[in-house]
Amino acid sequence: MRRTFVPLACAALISSLAQAQLPVSAPRFPAEVQASQPADPARADVQALAAPLTLRSAVETALAHNPQLRAAAAELDANDGTVRQAGLVPNPVLGVDQEDVKSGARVTTMQLSQTLETGGKRAARVELAQRGKDIAALELLARRADVRATAIQAFFDALTAQERVKVAEESLRIAASGVDAAVRRVTAGKVSPTEETRARVAASTARIDLRQAQAESSAALRALTAVMGAPEGSVQRVDGVVGVLPVAPSAPDIMARLSEAPAVRRALLEVQRADAGYTLARATGIPDVTVGVGARRAQETGRTQALLSVSVPLPFFDRNQGGQLEALRRRDAAQATAQAEELRLRSELLQMADLLQARKEEAETLRSEVLPGAQAAYEAARTGFELGKFSFLDALDAQRTWLQVRSQYYTAVAQVHRTAAEIDRQLGATTDRP
Template sequence: MFIQPGRRFVPAVVLALACGIAAAGEPATVIPLDLPAAIALAAERHPALRAAAHEASASAAAVEQAGRLPNPELAYLREGHRAGSRTTTVQVSQPLELGGKRKARIAVAQGAFDLAASEHALRRQALRADVIDAFYTALIAGERVQLAQATVELAGKGLQAADGRVAAGKVSPVEASKARVAHADARAELARAAADLVIARNALGALVGEPLEARELAGGAVDALPPVEALPALLQRAAVALSVRRARQQLTYRQAQADAERAARMPDVTLTIGSQRDDQLAHRQAVVGLAIPLPLFDRNGGNLAAAVARTDGARAELEAAELAAHTGLAAAHLRYGQARGEALLLAQDVVPEARNVHALTLKGFEYGKFTFLDVLDAQRTYFQARARQWQAMLDAWRAHADIERLAGPAQSD
């Protein structure tokens, strides 16, 4: 646990402030949205994921089509128009693919299907990471609104205390002016935090495919980060990361394209079988033909060279993907450890101590032992520590989301 247990749902009054919902009338039934439900909704509704699924379906149909043989051709020929002197021919021509063209074509289509399926899985994994990021951004934005509300309340108490001391003639009216400035600044920070909450909830709503004005976030996990594997284990997973797998399948696809262009250099043969009737001779004779293109001017060299170059490019992209996954996981793991340690230190030591100092300073100000500047300084220190704690928590969750974006979840859901 990194923070002290508190309210796990953003209060209705905070949502009313942040979303502009009136508090009058009977409260509506609210179904809290937790992280697994948000991930499931996004996976079901997000248009980018649906588009990737449709592309995978189209690629599967292309694989089936690639295995089809070329259609034969039926031809009818007639020479002459007078009866008794005409010659009629009926023939069927069948192209025969040589050089393994059909096999190469199937391999290209299969490579495209594997690539589309990998792209779908990659988008699904990236969407999961985006939802994790957006969910805890919204959740912590709600906690910041609560913190800003508490700041306004404490600033109001300080203003009352300052006004009381000014009325008693114990301090200068300047102290009351400083308290009013602090109170106004706290209200401005509350408005800023409320706007950030609206933005964060809208971003999450866009991912899950529904508006979230009337839904609270079930964020029990905000105060307990999930475990992350040790760096050596993460780096081993980098070798089989989806981004690396997609780059490897891209290389396979490009190699299949190069093989298809290489096979295309072999000319196809067209076999013709038919029957010809000569009216003058009054008999029918068989027709057999064989047509072979002569590769004198076009041997498909340019297409083959382009495919080989794209294969070399895909090989370089695979190396870049492996390097990016390795470097990205190492950086995300480091950020996670740093943010987790900072959140733990702030929650266990800094925030409780700052809270006690602020309470003692405010009590001492009421008895004339401290100036209002001391109260403001203690209050600023306390709330800055709280804000740093939430920022560190958010940084840790974002680093965790980056780890899942690169390596995927440690265990499939």
């Protein structure tokens, strides 16, 4: 019986031919992803930060422990399986047929067949899968830029909120000193008791403002720790200089960096993936060849016959015409989308650069001109009130103006950093801002 199936040894030759049909291309995706993937997903050690948190530490911690980056890295790793699966050849098929069931009259046929793909289908599948992996790699880089920008924005939100707490504390101290001054003047009979009432109302308002500022600061710190992937309450203070503003990029700088923006690169990769899909659709229209070897054993004659078979579908009707047309139009759509995405991003970035410059000028004007004038007016009004030259309303109005200007300044600074972070996010910046 062993001699009956000796021809089946040719199966090894068929598998060798199928494997040698086309080589699997090496993975191709942005090289910088190798260095940008987060470290151990197990979140090593994020310890409570006793010292004030710096901007660089916040960004580094976010890039190392943000859950969204781990998800993007896992998605990139999943595409390795997609590329590997696309490069596999079809499995051979083993078939056994038996004619008649009577002893001595049975005819047994065993055959091993293998489909040999033609037209470059395997290479086209691998190319399409590789383009998907390139997009996943770019998504990881874009996610890193997004996490970095979000961490910077959250850091400066926490920093400005922390400064607002200081302003509110100073406001309460000033209001308390105003109450003391009003009490002394009322006791001396120099002013009406209503001055003391107004001073106490101002102090109560200052206490409410302080509690609100403290709540906003706590919320900003929680948002920062969430971006960093750090435990709740691990960040108590941040360390930075509010007055150091980022440099607004010029129009030539934006144009030079536009081609590296994640949205533009993704749109171009989508064109490449659509082109690979069109190539696969064309290859699918070419019929594959199936070859087989086997043996036929007839018990009645005691004879074993070798079998060889070749089958090819005849593409009379289905040549994947509809699939080719669909893939071609999707490629055209991807090209148009890439052009539109570049134009949109260019316009938005130039507008944000102008907005950033305007907000920087506003913040610098407030710091260098408005704030000193408001502070001088307040100090003069306070001194005049203590000397009895001004009423408490005059001193209170000057104090309120000074504090409002300081709050306006911190709001302008926060908007500057928010706009700069958004520009970095759109351009895909991955280096830490000093």
